[in-house]
Amino acid sequence: MSESTKALSAQGVSIWLDDISRERLVSGNLRELIDSSDVVGVTSNPSIFQKALEQGAAYDEQTKDLVVRGVQLEEAVRLLTSYDIRWACDVLKPVYESSQGKDGRVSIEVDPRIAHETDKTTAEAKALWWLVDRPNVMIKIPATLAGLPAITAATAAGISVNVTLIFSIERYLKVMEAYLAGLEQARTNGVDLSTVRSVASFFVSRVDTEIDKRLDKLGTDEAKAVRGKAGIANARLAYEAFDQVFAGERWQSLAADGANKQRPLWASTGVKDPNYDDTMYVTQLVAPDTVNTMPEATLNALVDHGTITGQTANTGYDEARAVFADLSALGIEIDEVTELLETEGVQKFMDSWSILLEGVKGQLDAVK
Template sequence: MSDALKDLSDQDVSIWLDDISRERLRSGNLQQLVDTKNVVGVTSNPTIFQKALEKGDAYDEQARDLALRKTDVDEAVRYLMAFDIRWACDVLKPVFDKTGGKDGRVSIEVDPRLAHDTERTTAEAKALWWLVDRPNVMIKIPATEEGLPSITAATAAGISVNVTLIFGLDRYDAVMAAYLDGLEQARGNGVDLQTIRSVASFFVSRVDTEIDKQLDKIGSDEAKALRGKAALANARLAYERYEKVFTSERWKDLESAGANVQRPLWASTGVKDPAYDDTMYVVDLVAQNTVNTMPEATLDAVADHGKIGGDTITGTYDEARTVIDDLNALGVSYDEVIHTLEDEGVQKFEDSYAQLADSVKGQLEAAAK
């Protein structure tokens, strides 16, 4: 077992794999990662499923059965994804039991085409919760304005939610408020709050990708000095806000009723710029009670040469604020960047879902011949 990954786990950072495929499941690779690399959770998204479906023959038999039943494309997508998610949930069930439900979690995302439709997102979340039917599943709901009421409604129904596509601090505040609203409603509905878990997926690397692009256009020494600093600063300030909310009197009242905190999850932690250390979004975002979901390449990099030196977030907040202030002073608008990233994030997942649906349609048509 890698010392770096063990050290990360010892710092109360849960290591989740940002990938899933039926081939990974049937080969035993996921179990191997649990056994050897401290992986205690799995996240998925339409892009991941679309790539998995196009490789090998792992989905052929189920696609043939669905074609024989004349299942429509959207339902077939749900069935194919749910099969993998259930399987992964079963692999991780011992972790779920050992950690009292904190980890051993597997996430499946609602149809991203519904990201701006509150009622349909809520209905889809309930449908996926029922379809997967595992206590350790998490339903991913996007942190759009329309997604916020769905986070509350799903939580109130006792569904464990992974809130995805969070880029900005103000939206993160709204996500935490939506979770607390849901817990309060769940308590009123007689739901056992101890059974509800949630994470808030705060995206990291995409912030640097967008801001570095603007800094390169400016080209000054001041601009060059800020490259690669925005994403870490943004995530660290998010953790400061997490600390504030989950020490509040409102939270303490819910905690006394058995509620669990909504942990910050660092998403999009694969480094996009080869000039940067390929472990930076892991080793520089270490703090208690967090999750880091990594693509396998990042997981391997941390295992190979990551250096975990303890908490790298707490106490960095003033420095982080200075980075954001310096960016604004150069004309890089934080608010505009966050707005752009949210729009692009939703669109990318919509495009991936469309490609996934096309792939499934092709499989169904081929199987029907």
């Protein structure tokens, strides 16, 4: 195991790989990353699946069977992707068991086209939970306004949820509220709260990408001084909110009945600007009870030259607020930025889903 990943894990950060493919599973590469790089979970999205389907012949046999059976396109996508998720869950089962369910998790996303439809999102979360049929799966639900009651409903049904596409502190507070409400309903429903887990995926690099673009247009010394600081500042204030909510009386009541905290998950941790340290969204976001889901390039960079100096995300809250005060003085308001990023994020997920459908259709047609 690498020293950097070992040090990160020792600080209470769970390393999840933001990638999955049939080839990775067939070759045993996921198992190798568990052993060598302390990977204890996996996340997926439509873009990741589309990339996987384009590479090699690992999906050919299942694709042929789907054609023979006359399976329709959208169902074929679900069967192809859930097969990988189920397999990855089995690979990670020892981690799931040794961590008492905290890690060893694999996430699969609801259809992003229904991100603004509560009932459909809830129904699909239940369907995916049933389809994968593994206790260590997590169902990804976007943190849209319509997604919030779906998070509550899924949690109340005993489903473990990965809440995705969180950009703002305000929305994050509502996500935590949705989770707590779901746990309270689950308790009323007789669900064993200790079996329910959740993470809240807070996107990091996209905040810097959008804000840096605006700062570059200004081009002043004051603007240059805050480049690359907003994403980490935003995440640190999210951790502050997490710490406060999961220390309150409402949480203590649930914890007494076996409930688990909804851990912050740092997503979008690949560094987009080549001028920045390529491990900054890892080394500067170290705190207990967190998850960092990394693209393989970021994981490799961490293994190669990342340096963990201790806890860095559960401090500097006043400095983080000062970053947003400086941005506001420059005419850049974080609330407007995060609202835009959520809108764009949902659309990007929808576009990725459409591309995935087209890719699977092409593979199915090629077999006919």
